[in-house]
Amino acid sequence: MRSSQFQSDLLQWFHKNARVLPWRSHPTPYNVWISEIMLQQTRVDTVVPYFVRFITELPDVSALSQVEEDKLLKLWQGLGYYNRALNLKKAAKILMETNQGQLPSEIKHLLELPGIGPYSAGAIASIAFGKAVPAVDGNVLRIMARILANREDINNTKNKKHMQEVMAQLVSEKEPGSFNQAMMDLGATICLPNGEPKCSECPIRRHCQANKLGATSEIPVKIQKKVRSVEKKTVFVISSEGQFALKKRKPGGLLPNLWEFPNAEDYLTEKQARDFLSAMGIRVHDMVPIKQSKHVFSHLEWHMKGFFVTATADDRVQSELSWVTGTDIQHQYSIPTVFKAFMEYCKQ
DNA sequence: AAGACGGGGCA
DNA sequence: TGCCCAGTCTT
Structure with a gap:
Protein backbone atom coordinates (compact mmCIF):
# COMPACT_ATOMS: atom_id res chain seq x y z
CA MET A 1 0.00 0.00 0.00
CA ARG A 2 1.31 3.40 -1.00
CA SER A 3 0.66 5.96 1.72
CA SER A 4 0.12 8.83 -0.68
CA GLN A 5 -2.57 6.99 -2.66
CA PHE A 6 -4.32 5.86 0.49
CA GLN A 7 -4.29 9.45 1.74
CA SER A 8 -5.56 11.02 -1.44
CA ASP A 9 -8.32 8.42 -1.93
CA LEU A 10 -9.48 8.99 1.63
CA LEU A 11 -9.17 12.79 1.59
CA GLN A 12 -10.90 13.18 -1.76
CA TRP A 13 -13.85 11.19 -0.43
CA PHE A 14 -13.88 13.20 2.80
CA HIS A 15 -13.90 16.56 1.06
CA LYS A 16 -17.04 15.52 -0.77
CA ASN A 17 -18.78 13.51 1.96
CA ALA A 18 -17.76 15.00 5.30
CA ARG A 19 -20.60 15.06 7.79
CA VAL A 20 -21.74 18.54 8.78
CA LEU A 21 -21.21 18.76 12.55
CA PRO A 22 -21.42 21.76 14.90
CA TRP A 23 -17.84 21.43 16.14
CA ARG A 24 -16.54 21.41 12.58
CA SER A 25 -17.80 24.88 11.64
CA HIS A 26 -15.49 26.61 14.13
CA PRO A 27 -12.79 24.11 15.10
CA THR A 28 -11.23 26.22 17.82
CA PRO A 29 -9.09 24.33 20.33
CA TYR A 30 -11.82 24.74 22.96
CA ASN A 31 -14.60 23.49 20.68
CA VAL A 32 -12.52 20.57 19.48
CA TRP A 33 -11.55 19.67 23.04
CA ILE A 34 -15.15 19.68 24.33
CA SER A 35 -16.40 17.68 21.34
CA GLU A 36 -13.65 15.07 21.65
CA ILE A 37 -14.32 14.50 25.33
CA MET A 38 -18.05 14.19 24.70
CA LEU A 39 -17.42 11.79 21.84
CA GLN A 40 -15.48 9.32 23.96
CA GLN A 41 -17.49 6.09 23.75
CA THR A 42 -20.49 8.15 22.66
CA ARG A 43 -22.21 8.42 19.28
CA VAL A 44 -22.20 11.60 17.21
CA ASP A 45 -26.00 11.85 17.14
CA THR A 46 -26.12 11.69 20.91
CA VAL A 47 -23.43 14.31 21.36
CA VAL A 48 -24.70 17.03 19.01
CA PRO A 49 -27.42 18.57 21.23
CA TYR A 50 -25.23 18.30 24.33
CA PHE A 51 -22.37 20.03 22.54
CA VAL A 52 -24.50 22.92 21.31
CA ARG A 53 -26.00 23.52 24.76
CA PHE A 54 -22.63 23.19 26.49
CA ILE A 55 -20.86 25.68 24.23
CA THR A 56 -23.71 28.14 24.59
CA GLU A 57 -23.62 27.97 28.38
CA LEU A 58 -19.84 27.68 28.73
CA PRO A 59 -18.28 29.32 25.67
CA ASP A 60 -14.65 29.28 26.77
CA VAL A 61 -12.06 27.83 29.16
CA SER A 62 -12.57 30.66 31.64
CA ALA A 63 -16.31 30.05 31.93
CA LEU A 64 -15.74 26.31 32.28
CA SER A 65 -13.13 26.79 34.98
CA GLN A 66 -15.60 28.74 37.13
CA VAL A 67 -18.82 26.83 36.51
CA GLU A 68 -20.72 25.54 39.52
CA GLU A 69 -20.47 21.77 39.66
CA ASP A 70 -24.23 21.15 39.78
CA LYS A 71 -24.67 23.25 36.65
CA LEU A 72 -21.87 21.38 34.93
CA LEU A 73 -23.38 18.01 35.78
CA LYS A 74 -26.81 19.21 34.67
CA LEU A 75 -25.32 20.03 31.27
CA TRP A 76 -23.93 16.48 31.22
CA GLN A 77 -27.10 14.77 32.48
CA GLY A 78 -27.81 11.62 30.47
CA LEU A 79 -24.53 11.67 28.57
CA GLY A 80 -22.83 9.17 30.87
CA TYR A 81 -19.26 8.75 32.10
CA TYR A 82 -19.71 11.77 34.35
CA ASN A 83 -16.04 11.92 35.34
CA ARG A 84 -15.51 13.34 31.86
CA ALA A 85 -17.37 16.47 32.93
CA LEU A 86 -15.55 16.75 36.25
CA ASN A 87 -12.20 16.26 34.51
CA LEU A 88 -13.11 18.96 32.01
CA LYS A 89 -13.46 21.52 34.78
CA LYS A 90 -10.27 20.31 36.50
CA ALA A 91 -8.37 20.72 33.25
CA ALA A 92 -9.87 24.16 32.64
CA LYS A 93 -8.66 25.34 36.04
CA ILE A 94 -5.19 24.00 35.32
CA LEU A 95 -5.18 25.82 31.99
CA MET A 96 -6.23 29.10 33.63
CA GLU A 97 -3.52 28.79 36.26
CA THR A 98 -0.67 27.57 34.10
CA ASN A 99 -1.28 28.53 30.47
CA GLN A 100 -3.43 31.67 30.28
CA GLY A 101 -6.47 29.49 29.58
CA GLN A 102 -4.98 28.13 26.35
CA LEU A 103 -4.96 24.48 25.27
CA PRO A 104 -1.42 23.31 24.51
CA SER A 105 -0.72 22.10 20.98
CA GLU A 106 1.86 19.45 21.90
CA ILE A 107 0.76 15.85 22.51
CA LYS A 108 3.01 15.64 25.52
CA HIS A 109 1.33 18.55 27.27
CA LEU A 110 -2.20 17.58 26.22
CA LEU A 111 -1.63 14.18 27.83
CA GLU A 112 -0.92 15.87 31.15
CA LEU A 113 -4.50 17.15 31.36
CA PRO A 114 -7.10 15.01 33.14
CA GLY A 115 -9.46 13.24 30.75
CA ILE A 116 -7.14 13.48 27.76
CA GLY A 117 -5.57 10.19 26.67
CA PRO A 118 -3.70 9.13 23.54
CA TYR A 119 -6.72 9.31 21.25
CA SER A 120 -8.02 12.70 22.39
CA ALA A 121 -4.54 14.23 22.43
CA GLY A 122 -4.02 13.15 18.83
CA ALA A 123 -7.44 14.38 17.78
CA ILE A 124 -6.98 17.82 19.36
CA ALA A 125 -3.42 18.26 18.12
CA SER A 126 -4.32 17.32 14.57
CA ILE A 127 -7.77 18.91 14.20
CA ALA A 128 -7.26 22.09 16.21
CA PHE A 129 -3.53 22.66 15.69
CA GLY A 130 -2.73 20.93 12.41
CA LYS A 131 -0.09 18.62 13.90
CA ALA A 132 0.65 15.54 11.80
CA VAL A 133 -0.16 13.03 14.53
CA PRO A 134 -2.53 10.04 14.52
CA ALA A 135 -5.80 9.73 16.46
CA VAL A 136 -6.40 6.03 16.97
CA ASP A 137 -9.91 5.20 18.12
CA GLY A 138 -12.28 2.28 17.65
CA ASN A 139 -12.99 3.30 14.07
CA VAL A 140 -9.32 3.35 13.14
CA LEU A 141 -8.68 0.00 14.82
CA ARG A 142 -11.56 -1.58 12.93
CA ILE A 143 -10.74 -0.01 9.56
CA MET A 144 -7.06 -0.83 9.77
CA ALA A 145 -7.72 -4.40 10.92
CA ARG A 146 -9.70 -4.82 7.69
CA ILE A 147 -7.21 -2.94 5.53
CA LEU A 148 -4.40 -5.18 6.77
CA ALA A 149 -6.57 -8.31 7.20
CA ASN A 150 -5.22 -8.43 10.73
CA ARG A 151 -6.92 -11.13 12.76
CA GLU A 152 -5.50 -10.25 16.14
CA ASP A 153 -7.82 -9.10 18.89
CA ILE A 154 -8.13 -5.38 18.06
CA ASN A 155 -8.42 -4.41 21.71
CA ASN A 156 -5.18 -6.13 22.63
CA THR A 157 -2.71 -3.60 24.06
CA LYS A 158 0.05 -4.73 21.73
CA ASN A 159 -2.19 -4.34 18.71
CA LYS A 160 -3.24 -0.83 19.74
CA LYS A 161 0.39 0.15 20.13
CA HIS A 162 1.19 -1.31 16.73
CA MET A 163 -1.69 0.60 15.13
CA GLN A 164 -0.50 3.80 16.75
CA GLU A 165 2.82 3.34 14.95
CA VAL A 166 1.19 2.38 11.66
CA MET A 167 -1.02 5.47 11.72
CA ALA A 168 1.88 7.73 12.67
CA GLN A 169 3.40 6.77 9.31
CA LEU A 170 0.13 6.91 7.41
CA VAL A 171 -1.34 10.21 8.60
CA SER A 172 -1.34 13.01 6.05
CA GLU A 173 1.34 15.61 6.70
CA LYS A 174 -0.58 18.33 4.91
CA GLU A 175 -4.08 17.63 6.22
CA PRO A 176 -3.78 15.59 9.40
CA GLY A 177 -7.02 16.91 10.88
CA SER A 178 -9.02 16.03 7.79
CA PHE A 179 -7.28 12.69 7.53
CA ASN A 180 -8.17 11.69 11.07
CA GLN A 181 -11.74 12.92 10.77
CA ALA A 182 -12.05 11.12 7.46
CA MET A 183 -11.22 7.87 9.23
CA MET A 184 -13.98 8.58 11.77
CA ASP A 185 -16.57 9.36 9.09
CA LEU A 186 -15.55 6.32 7.09
CA GLY A 187 -15.93 4.13 10.17
CA ALA A 188 -19.32 5.62 11.03
CA THR A 189 -20.86 5.50 7.56
CA ILE A 190 -19.03 2.89 5.43
CA CYS A 191 -16.73 0.57 7.35
CA LEU A 192 -19.44 -0.25 9.90
CA PRO A 193 -18.88 -1.93 13.25
CA ASN A 194 -21.99 -4.08 13.17
CA GLY A 195 -23.74 -5.35 10.12
CA GLU A 196 -22.08 -5.64 6.73
CA PRO A 197 -19.71 -2.82 5.76
CA LYS A 198 -20.66 -0.93 2.60
CA CYS A 199 -17.55 -1.89 0.68
CA SER A 200 -18.98 -0.95 -2.70
CA GLU A 201 -19.07 2.68 -1.54
CA CYS A 202 -15.69 2.62 0.15
CA PRO A 203 -13.09 5.05 -1.23
CA ILE A 204 -10.17 2.92 0.00
CA ARG A 205 -11.42 -0.56 -0.86
CA ARG A 206 -8.60 -0.99 -3.37
CA HIS A 207 -6.22 -0.85 -0.42
CA CYS A 208 -8.23 -3.31 1.67
CA GLN A 209 -6.96 -6.85 2.16
CA ALA A 210 -10.14 -8.01 3.94
CA ASN A 211 -12.18 -6.82 0.99
CA LYS A 212 -9.87 -8.63 -1.41
CA LEU A 213 -10.13 -11.83 0.67
CA GLY A 214 -13.88 -11.50 1.22
CA ALA A 215 -13.20 -11.49 4.97
CA THR A 216 -14.83 -8.23 6.03
CA SER A 217 -17.44 -10.03 8.10
CA GLU A 218 -14.80 -11.98 10.04
CA ILE A 219 -12.53 -9.01 10.71
CA PRO A 220 -12.02 -7.36 13.10
CA VAL A 221 -11.63 -10.11 15.67
CA LYS A 222 -12.50 -9.20 19.23
CA ILE A 223 -12.41 -11.10 22.47
CA GLN A 224 -15.52 -12.11 24.40
CA LYS A 225 -17.68 -10.00 26.61
CA LYS A 226 -17.61 -10.21 30.37
CA VAL A 227 -20.63 -11.10 32.44
CA ARG A 228 -22.46 -8.26 34.12
C1' DA B 1 -3.89 -6.85 31.74
C1' DA B 2 -8.27 -6.26 33.54
C1' DG B 3 -11.97 -3.74 35.55
C1' DA B 4 -14.65 0.59 36.45
C1' DC B 5 -17.16 3.84 34.27
C1' DG B 6 -23.33 5.46 31.12
C1' DG B 7 -26.35 5.29 27.93
C1' DG B 8 -28.47 4.37 23.62
C1' DG B 9 -28.92 2.44 18.81
C1' DC B 10 -29.14 -1.35 15.96
C1' DA B 11 -29.04 -6.16 14.09
C1' DT C 1 -30.46 -9.63 23.99
C1' DG C 2 -25.65 -8.57 22.90
C1' DC C 3 -22.34 -5.58 20.76
C1' DC C 4 -20.24 -1.28 20.21
C1' DC C 5 -19.63 3.46 20.12
C1' DA C 6 -14.42 9.82 18.04
C1' DG C 7 -11.66 6.19 25.54
C1' DT C 8 -9.54 7.19 30.08
C1' DC C 9 -8.21 6.09 34.59
C1' DT C 10 -7.30 2.97 38.32
C1' DT C 11 -5.79 -1.20 40.26
Whole structure:
Protein backbone atom coordinates (compact mmCIF):
# COMPACT_ATOMS: atom_id res chain seq x y z
CA MET A 1 0.00 0.00 0.00
CA ARG A 2 1.31 3.40 -1.00
CA SER A 3 0.66 5.96 1.72
CA SER A 4 0.12 8.83 -0.68
CA GLN A 5 -2.57 6.99 -2.66
CA PHE A 6 -4.32 5.86 0.49
CA GLN A 7 -4.29 9.45 1.74
CA SER A 8 -5.56 11.02 -1.44
CA ASP A 9 -8.32 8.42 -1.93
CA LEU A 10 -9.48 8.99 1.63
CA LEU A 11 -9.17 12.79 1.59
CA GLN A 12 -10.90 13.18 -1.76
CA TRP A 13 -13.85 11.19 -0.43
CA PHE A 14 -13.88 13.20 2.80
CA HIS A 15 -13.90 16.56 1.06
CA LYS A 16 -17.04 15.52 -0.77
CA ASN A 17 -18.78 13.51 1.96
CA ALA A 18 -17.76 15.00 5.30
CA ARG A 19 -20.60 15.06 7.79
CA VAL A 20 -21.74 18.54 8.78
CA LEU A 21 -21.21 18.76 12.55
CA PRO A 22 -21.42 21.76 14.90
CA TRP A 23 -17.84 21.43 16.14
CA ARG A 24 -16.54 21.41 12.58
CA SER A 25 -17.80 24.88 11.64
CA HIS A 26 -15.49 26.61 14.13
CA PRO A 27 -12.79 24.11 15.10
CA THR A 28 -11.23 26.22 17.82
CA PRO A 29 -9.09 24.33 20.33
CA TYR A 30 -11.82 24.74 22.96
CA ASN A 31 -14.60 23.49 20.68
CA VAL A 32 -12.52 20.57 19.48
CA TRP A 33 -11.55 19.67 23.04
CA ILE A 34 -15.15 19.68 24.33
CA SER A 35 -16.40 17.68 21.34
CA GLU A 36 -13.65 15.07 21.65
CA ILE A 37 -14.32 14.50 25.33
CA MET A 38 -18.05 14.19 24.70
CA LEU A 39 -17.42 11.79 21.84
CA GLN A 40 -15.48 9.32 23.96
CA GLN A 41 -17.49 6.09 23.75
CA THR A 42 -20.49 8.15 22.66
CA ARG A 43 -22.21 8.42 19.28
CA VAL A 44 -22.20 11.60 17.21
CA ASP A 45 -26.00 11.85 17.14
CA THR A 46 -26.12 11.69 20.91
CA VAL A 47 -23.43 14.31 21.36
CA VAL A 48 -24.70 17.03 19.01
CA PRO A 49 -27.42 18.57 21.23
CA TYR A 50 -25.23 18.30 24.33
CA PHE A 51 -22.37 20.03 22.54
CA VAL A 52 -24.50 22.92 21.31
CA ARG A 53 -26.00 23.52 24.76
CA PHE A 54 -22.63 23.19 26.49
CA ILE A 55 -20.86 25.68 24.23
CA THR A 56 -23.71 28.14 24.59
CA GLU A 57 -23.62 27.97 28.38
CA LEU A 58 -19.84 27.68 28.73
CA PRO A 59 -18.28 29.32 25.67
CA ASP A 60 -14.65 29.28 26.77
CA VAL A 61 -12.06 27.83 29.16
CA SER A 62 -12.57 30.66 31.64
CA ALA A 63 -16.31 30.05 31.93
CA LEU A 64 -15.74 26.31 32.28
CA SER A 65 -13.13 26.79 34.98
CA GLN A 66 -15.60 28.74 37.13
CA VAL A 67 -18.82 26.83 36.51
CA GLU A 68 -20.72 25.54 39.52
CA GLU A 69 -20.47 21.77 39.66
CA ASP A 70 -24.23 21.15 39.78
CA LYS A 71 -24.67 23.25 36.65
CA LEU A 72 -21.87 21.38 34.93
CA LEU A 73 -23.38 18.01 35.78
CA LYS A 74 -26.81 19.21 34.67
CA LEU A 75 -25.32 20.03 31.27
CA TRP A 76 -23.93 16.48 31.22
CA GLN A 77 -27.10 14.77 32.48
CA GLY A 78 -27.81 11.62 30.47
CA LEU A 79 -24.53 11.67 28.57
CA GLY A 80 -22.83 9.17 30.87
CA TYR A 81 -19.26 8.75 32.10
CA TYR A 82 -19.71 11.77 34.35
CA ASN A 83 -16.04 11.92 35.34
CA ARG A 84 -15.51 13.34 31.86
CA ALA A 85 -17.37 16.47 32.93
CA LEU A 86 -15.55 16.75 36.25
CA ASN A 87 -12.20 16.26 34.51
CA LEU A 88 -13.11 18.96 32.01
CA LYS A 89 -13.46 21.52 34.78
CA LYS A 90 -10.27 20.31 36.50
CA ALA A 91 -8.37 20.72 33.25
CA ALA A 92 -9.87 24.16 32.64
CA LYS A 93 -8.66 25.34 36.04
CA ILE A 94 -5.19 24.00 35.32
CA LEU A 95 -5.18 25.82 31.99
CA MET A 96 -6.23 29.10 33.63
CA GLU A 97 -3.52 28.79 36.26
CA THR A 98 -0.67 27.57 34.10
CA ASN A 99 -1.28 28.53 30.47
CA GLN A 100 -3.43 31.67 30.28
CA GLY A 101 -6.47 29.49 29.58
CA GLN A 102 -4.98 28.13 26.35
CA LEU A 103 -4.96 24.48 25.27
CA PRO A 104 -1.42 23.31 24.51
CA SER A 105 -0.72 22.10 20.98
CA GLU A 106 1.86 19.45 21.90
CA ILE A 107 0.76 15.85 22.51
CA LYS A 108 3.01 15.64 25.52
CA HIS A 109 1.33 18.55 27.27
CA LEU A 110 -2.20 17.58 26.22
CA LEU A 111 -1.63 14.18 27.83
CA GLU A 112 -0.92 15.87 31.15
CA LEU A 113 -4.50 17.15 31.36
CA PRO A 114 -7.10 15.01 33.14
CA GLY A 115 -9.46 13.24 30.75
CA ILE A 116 -7.14 13.48 27.76
CA GLY A 117 -5.57 10.19 26.67
CA PRO A 118 -3.70 9.13 23.54
CA TYR A 119 -6.72 9.31 21.25
CA SER A 120 -8.02 12.70 22.39
CA ALA A 121 -4.54 14.23 22.43
CA GLY A 122 -4.02 13.15 18.83
CA ALA A 123 -7.44 14.38 17.78
CA ILE A 124 -6.98 17.82 19.36
CA ALA A 125 -3.42 18.26 18.12
CA SER A 126 -4.32 17.32 14.57
CA ILE A 127 -7.77 18.91 14.20
CA ALA A 128 -7.26 22.09 16.21
CA PHE A 129 -3.53 22.66 15.69
CA GLY A 130 -2.73 20.93 12.41
CA LYS A 131 -0.09 18.62 13.90
CA ALA A 132 0.65 15.54 11.80
CA VAL A 133 -0.16 13.03 14.53
CA PRO A 134 -2.53 10.04 14.52
CA ALA A 135 -5.80 9.73 16.46
CA VAL A 136 -6.40 6.03 16.97
CA ASP A 137 -9.91 5.20 18.12
CA GLY A 138 -12.28 2.28 17.65
CA ASN A 139 -12.99 3.30 14.07
CA VAL A 140 -9.32 3.35 13.14
CA LEU A 141 -8.68 0.00 14.82
CA ARG A 142 -11.56 -1.58 12.93
CA ILE A 143 -10.74 -0.01 9.56
CA MET A 144 -7.06 -0.83 9.77
CA ALA A 145 -7.72 -4.40 10.92
CA ARG A 146 -9.70 -4.82 7.69
CA ILE A 147 -7.21 -2.94 5.53
CA LEU A 148 -4.40 -5.18 6.77
CA ALA A 149 -6.57 -8.31 7.20
CA ASN A 150 -5.22 -8.43 10.73
CA ARG A 151 -6.92 -11.13 12.76
CA GLU A 152 -5.50 -10.25 16.14
CA ASP A 153 -7.82 -9.10 18.89
CA ILE A 154 -8.13 -5.38 18.06
CA ASN A 155 -8.42 -4.41 21.71
CA ASN A 156 -5.18 -6.13 22.63
CA THR A 157 -2.71 -3.60 24.06
CA LYS A 158 0.05 -4.73 21.73
CA ASN A 159 -2.19 -4.34 18.71
CA LYS A 160 -3.24 -0.83 19.74
CA LYS A 161 0.39 0.15 20.13
CA HIS A 162 1.19 -1.31 16.73
CA MET A 163 -1.69 0.60 15.13
CA GLN A 164 -0.50 3.80 16.75
CA GLU A 165 2.82 3.34 14.95
CA VAL A 166 1.19 2.38 11.66
CA MET A 167 -1.02 5.47 11.72
CA ALA A 168 1.88 7.73 12.67
CA GLN A 169 3.40 6.77 9.31
CA LEU A 170 0.13 6.91 7.41
CA VAL A 171 -1.34 10.21 8.60
CA SER A 172 -1.34 13.01 6.05
CA GLU A 173 1.34 15.61 6.70
CA LYS A 174 -0.58 18.33 4.91
CA GLU A 175 -4.08 17.63 6.22
CA PRO A 176 -3.78 15.59 9.40
CA GLY A 177 -7.02 16.91 10.88
CA SER A 178 -9.02 16.03 7.79
CA PHE A 179 -7.28 12.69 7.53
CA ASN A 180 -8.17 11.69 11.07
CA GLN A 181 -11.74 12.92 10.77
CA ALA A 182 -12.05 11.12 7.46
CA MET A 183 -11.22 7.87 9.23
CA MET A 184 -13.98 8.58 11.77
CA ASP A 185 -16.57 9.36 9.09
CA LEU A 186 -15.55 6.32 7.09
CA GLY A 187 -15.93 4.13 10.17
CA ALA A 188 -19.32 5.62 11.03
CA THR A 189 -20.86 5.50 7.56
CA ILE A 190 -19.03 2.89 5.43
CA CYS A 191 -16.73 0.57 7.35
CA LEU A 192 -19.44 -0.25 9.90
CA PRO A 193 -18.88 -1.93 13.25
CA ASN A 194 -21.99 -4.08 13.17
CA GLY A 195 -23.74 -5.35 10.12
CA GLU A 196 -22.08 -5.64 6.73
CA PRO A 197 -19.71 -2.82 5.76
CA LYS A 198 -20.66 -0.93 2.60
CA CYS A 199 -17.55 -1.89 0.68
CA SER A 200 -18.98 -0.95 -2.70
CA GLU A 201 -19.07 2.68 -1.54
CA CYS A 202 -15.69 2.62 0.15
CA PRO A 203 -13.09 5.05 -1.23
CA ILE A 204 -10.17 2.92 0.00
CA ARG A 205 -11.42 -0.56 -0.86
CA ARG A 206 -8.60 -0.99 -3.37
CA HIS A 207 -6.22 -0.85 -0.42
CA CYS A 208 -8.23 -3.31 1.67
CA GLN A 209 -6.96 -6.85 2.16
CA ALA A 210 -10.14 -8.01 3.94
CA ASN A 211 -12.18 -6.82 0.99
CA LYS A 212 -9.87 -8.63 -1.41
CA LEU A 213 -10.13 -11.83 0.67
CA GLY A 214 -13.88 -11.50 1.22
CA ALA A 215 -13.20 -11.49 4.97
CA THR A 216 -14.83 -8.23 6.03
CA SER A 217 -17.44 -10.03 8.10
CA GLU A 218 -14.80 -11.98 10.04
CA ILE A 219 -12.53 -9.01 10.71
CA PRO A 220 -12.02 -7.36 13.10
CA VAL A 221 -11.63 -10.11 15.67
CA LYS A 222 -12.50 -9.20 19.23
CA ILE A 223 -12.41 -11.10 22.47
CA GLN A 224 -15.52 -12.11 24.40
CA LYS A 225 -17.68 -10.00 26.61
CA LYS A 226 -17.61 -10.21 30.37
CA VAL A 227 -20.63 -11.10 32.44
CA ARG A 228 -22.46 -8.26 34.12
CA SER A 229 -23.22 -8.46 37.81
CA VAL A 230 -26.71 -7.66 39.05
CA GLU A 231 -27.53 -5.41 42.00
CA LYS A 232 -30.99 -5.24 43.51
CA LYS A 233 -32.22 -1.92 44.87
CA THR A 234 -35.26 -0.43 46.50
CA VAL A 235 -35.84 3.18 45.47
CA PHE A 236 -38.03 5.67 47.30
CA VAL A 237 -39.84 8.60 45.76
CA ILE A 238 -40.72 10.54 48.87
CA SER A 239 -43.22 13.35 48.52
CA SER A 240 -44.06 15.99 51.07
CA GLU A 241 -46.04 19.14 50.42
CA GLY A 242 -45.23 19.24 46.74
CA GLN A 243 -41.53 18.56 47.23
CA PHE A 244 -39.43 15.44 46.80
CA ALA A 245 -36.47 14.06 48.72
CA LEU A 246 -33.16 13.85 46.86
CA LYS A 247 -29.75 12.79 48.08
CA LYS A 248 -26.37 13.74 46.66
CA ARG A 249 -24.16 10.81 45.70
CA LYS A 250 -20.60 10.61 46.93
CA PRO A 251 -17.62 11.74 44.85
CA GLY A 252 -15.76 9.03 42.97
CA GLY A 253 -17.12 5.68 41.87
CA LEU A 254 -20.40 5.29 40.05
CA LEU A 255 -22.33 8.44 39.08
CA PRO A 256 -20.12 10.72 41.18
CA ASN A 257 -21.74 13.81 42.76
CA LEU A 258 -25.02 13.27 40.97
CA TRP A 259 -28.40 13.39 42.69
CA GLU A 260 -30.51 10.34 43.39
CA PHE A 261 -33.69 9.22 45.07
CA PRO A 262 -33.03 7.69 48.48
CA ASN A 263 -32.50 3.98 47.95
CA ALA A 264 -31.44 0.82 49.74
CA GLU A 265 -29.56 -2.33 48.82
CA ASP A 266 -31.70 -5.36 47.89
CA TYR A 267 -35.44 -5.61 47.65
CA LEU A 268 -37.05 -4.47 50.87
CA THR A 269 -40.34 -5.73 52.21
CA GLU A 270 -42.83 -3.05 53.22
CA LYS A 271 -41.82 -3.57 56.85
CA GLN A 272 -38.10 -3.23 56.05
CA ALA A 273 -38.89 -0.21 53.91
CA ARG A 274 -40.65 1.50 56.80
CA ASP A 275 -37.66 0.83 59.06
CA PHE A 276 -35.30 2.21 56.43
CA LEU A 277 -37.35 5.38 56.07
CA SER A 278 -37.65 5.72 59.80
CA ALA A 279 -33.90 5.54 60.20
CA MET A 280 -33.65 8.34 57.65
CA GLY A 281 -36.00 10.50 59.73
CA ILE A 282 -39.00 10.02 57.50
CA ARG A 283 -42.42 9.32 58.99
CA VAL A 284 -44.58 7.56 56.47
CA HIS A 285 -48.05 8.81 55.87
CA ASP A 286 -48.72 6.55 52.93
CA MET A 287 -46.67 4.14 50.88
CA VAL A 288 -47.51 2.38 47.62
CA PRO A 289 -45.32 0.13 45.42
CA ILE A 290 -43.96 1.42 42.12
CA LYS A 291 -43.58 -0.73 39.02
CA GLN A 292 -40.25 -2.57 38.89
CA SER A 293 -37.59 -1.20 36.57
CA LYS A 294 -34.21 -2.31 35.23
CA HIS A 295 -31.19 -0.34 34.08
CA VAL A 296 -28.16 -1.74 32.30
CA PHE A 297 -24.74 -0.13 32.80
CA SER A 298 -21.74 -1.38 30.85
CA HIS A 299 -20.43 -3.39 33.78
CA LEU A 300 -23.50 -4.04 35.93
CA GLU A 301 -27.28 -4.06 36.10
CA TRP A 302 -29.58 -2.48 38.62
CA HIS A 303 -32.88 -4.23 39.18
CA MET A 304 -35.09 -1.83 41.09
CA LYS A 305 -38.30 -2.04 42.99
CA GLY A 306 -39.71 1.15 44.45
CA PHE A 307 -42.21 2.83 46.70
CA PHE A 308 -43.97 6.13 46.33
CA VAL A 309 -44.05 7.54 49.84
CA THR A 310 -46.12 10.38 51.16
CA ALA A 311 -44.63 11.94 54.27
CA THR A 312 -45.90 14.68 56.51
CA ALA A 313 -44.23 18.07 56.70
CA ASP A 314 -43.18 17.81 60.32
CA ASP A 315 -41.06 14.82 59.52
CA ARG A 316 -38.66 16.73 57.33
CA VAL A 317 -36.13 17.42 60.02
CA GLN A 318 -33.37 15.08 58.96
CA SER A 319 -30.93 16.50 56.52
CA GLU A 320 -28.60 14.74 54.13
CA LEU A 321 -31.84 14.87 52.22
CA SER A 322 -32.70 17.86 50.06
CA TRP A 323 -36.35 18.66 49.44
CA VAL A 324 -36.94 19.99 45.97
CA THR A 325 -39.85 20.65 43.64
CA GLY A 326 -40.51 18.81 40.42
CA THR A 327 -39.52 21.96 38.56
CA ASP A 328 -36.17 22.08 40.35
CA ILE A 329 -35.57 18.44 39.51
CA GLN A 330 -36.22 19.23 35.89
CA HIS A 331 -34.04 22.32 35.64
CA GLN A 332 -31.36 22.17 38.30
CA TYR A 333 -30.65 18.73 39.66
CA SER A 334 -28.64 16.25 37.62
CA ILE A 335 -30.25 12.85 38.09
CA PRO A 336 -28.79 9.96 36.09
CA THR A 337 -30.88 8.02 33.61
CA VAL A 338 -30.94 4.98 35.89
CA PHE A 339 -33.69 6.78 37.87
CA LYS A 340 -35.70 7.76 34.80
CA ALA A 341 -38.70 5.64 35.70
CA PHE A 342 -38.88 7.22 39.14
CA MET A 343 -38.54 10.77 37.85
CA GLU A 344 -41.88 10.27 36.12
CA TYR A 345 -43.51 10.47 39.55
CA CYS A 346 -42.14 13.98 40.12
CA LYS A 347 -43.73 15.73 37.16
CA GLN A 348 -45.80 18.74 38.10
C1' DA B 1 -3.89 -6.85 31.74
C1' DA B 2 -8.27 -6.26 33.54
C1' DG B 3 -11.97 -3.74 35.55
C1' DA B 4 -14.65 0.59 36.45
C1' DC B 5 -17.16 3.84 34.27
C1' DG B 6 -23.33 5.46 31.12
C1' DG B 7 -26.35 5.29 27.93
C1' DG B 8 -28.47 4.37 23.62
C1' DG B 9 -28.92 2.44 18.81
C1' DC B 10 -29.14 -1.35 15.96
C1' DA B 11 -29.04 -6.16 14.09
C1' DT C 1 -30.46 -9.63 23.99
C1' DG C 2 -25.65 -8.57 22.90
C1' DC C 3 -22.34 -5.58 20.76
C1' DC C 4 -20.24 -1.28 20.21
C1' DC C 5 -19.63 3.46 20.12
C1' DA C 6 -14.42 9.82 18.04
C1' DG C 7 -11.66 6.19 25.54
C1' DT C 8 -9.54 7.19 30.08
C1' DC C 9 -8.21 6.09 34.59
C1' DT C 10 -7.30 2.97 38.32
C1' DT C 11 -5.79 -1.20 40.26
